[in-house]
Amino acid sequence: DPEQAARAQAIADAVRAAWSDHAQLVYGSPELAVWVGMHDPAAERVTVLRDASALPAGPVEAGATVLAVVDPTTEALEQWLDEHTYRAATVGDDAAALVVYGAPAEPLAAQPVNAAWGDVRLATLHTQAATQPGHVLPVEVEFAGAIEPGIGVSLRLLASDGAVVASSDFLLQQAGRLGLFAPPQAAPGAYTLAIILYDRATLAPIDDERGQTPTLLGTVQILP
Numbered sequence: 597d598p599e600q601a602a603r604a605q606a607i608a609d610a611v612r613a614a615w616s617d618h619a620q621l622v623y624g625s626p627e628l629a630v631w632v633g634m635h636d637p638a639a640e641r642v643t644v645l646r647d648a649s650a651l652p653a654g655p656v657e658a659g660a661t662v663l664a665v666v667d668p669t670t671e672a673l674e675q676w677l678d679e680h681t682y683r684a685a686t687v688g689d690d691a692a693a694l695v696v697y698g699a700p701a702e703p704l705a706a707q708p709v710n711a712a713w714g715d716v717r718l719a720t721l722h723t724q725a726a727t728q729p730g731h732v733l734p735v736e737v738e739f740a741g742a743i744e745p746g747i748g749v750s751l752r753l754l755a756s757d758g759a760v761v762a763s764s765d766f767l768l769q770q771a772g773r774l775g776l777f778a779p780p781q782a783a784p785g786a787y788t789l790a791i792i793l794y795d796r797a798t799l800a801p802i803d804d805e806r807g808q809t810p811t812l813l814g815t816v817q818i819l820p
Contacts, residue, residue, distance in 0.1 A: 600631060603692050608635035610687040610694045611663055616730030616780045619661045624670030628692065632665050651676045659701035661732055661777075667692045682734040682775030684764060698732020698775045700724065707814055712805045713793050715742035716768070718813075723789070726817040729782045732775035733762070733816060735789075739770055748796040751776065753816060754788040761787060768793065784820045789813045 611621060611632070621638045622645065623629035629644040645651070651673060656662055662681060666674055674695065677683070681697040688694055704722040711718040719740040727733040735751060747768040753761045753776045762776040776789075790810035793802040801809040 600692075603688065604631040605635055607632050607665060607688055607692060607694045608637040611637035611665075614661070614663055614685075614694070614696055614730070614777070614780065616661065618659060618730065619663055620657075622662060622664045622673070624664065624666045624673045628665045628667060628670075631692075638663075645670075645673065656681050656697075656699040658699055659731070660699050661730060662697040662699070664695045664697060665692070666695055682732055682773065684732045684762070684775030684777035696732065696775075696777045698734060698777070700732075700734045704734055704736060709813065711791065711811045711813065712741075713802050714805070716744075716747075716793070717741050718791070721813060723816070726819050727778050728819050729778055729784075730780040732777050734775050735764075735773075737772045737791075739768065739772075743768060743770060746796050747802070748794050750792040750794065750810075752790045752792070752810065753778065754790050754810075756785070756787075767796070778818055782818050784818050787816050787818055789816050 615638060621642045624645055626644055664677060677697045681699045683697055685696040686693050702724060707721045707723060709718045709721045717740055720738040722736040748765055749768050750763055750765045752763045755761050761782055762778055764774040764776055766772050766774060790812050792810045803809050804811045
């Protein structure tokens with residue numbers, strides 16, 4: 597199946613691009629392990645689940661980055677990881693994908709917030725002051741006010757030149773829990789945590805109360 601082989605190659609390439617000394621590769625099924633594994637994306641710290649019900653027996657090791665290879669048959673694995681870790685990035689499509697998750701090594705801390713878009717405001721922000729290349733920065737947010745349907749939220753980590761180093765998008769709702777994956781090749785230094793609200797139908801950004809977009813939330817250090 598050329599299409600399936602090409603999809604497997606793309607996922608294997610994504611695993612290699614995200615790989616680091618603390619990454620763990622989890623195949624949601626033996627079939628996924630065969631199709632993606634034949635491209636040799638990783639030779640160590642690899643787990644193959646025998647079926648969709650074979651979920652991890654305990655919590656993910658603190659500080660780990662989990663690279664999960666999933667498809668429509670492994671929904672239970674994704675749900676488990678969504679509950680126990682922070683989803684940061686997805687490469688692929690509905691047929692098969694690599695999903696990057698992170699388990700924080702330190703507790704999240706409340707950060708000062710001052711951001712609003714009309715009747716919507718960012719009420720709370722919890723995250724960490726620093727992360728490392730190849731790790732996931734965990735973020736928890738809560739919004740207050742008129743939560744209207746059809747509004748998207750894009751949380752981003754920006755380099756000093758404004759380049760997007762990491763991003764996670766989700767539907768605007770009262771609470772959000774997500775991660776930002778710092779690529780293994782990210783240079784140490786100060787990065788800006790920023791947020792954008794936008795119309796999901798047109799992708800047009802929504803200016804904040806100061807007429808700005810993106811809205812800057814603070815600084816995150818990427819350590820060596």
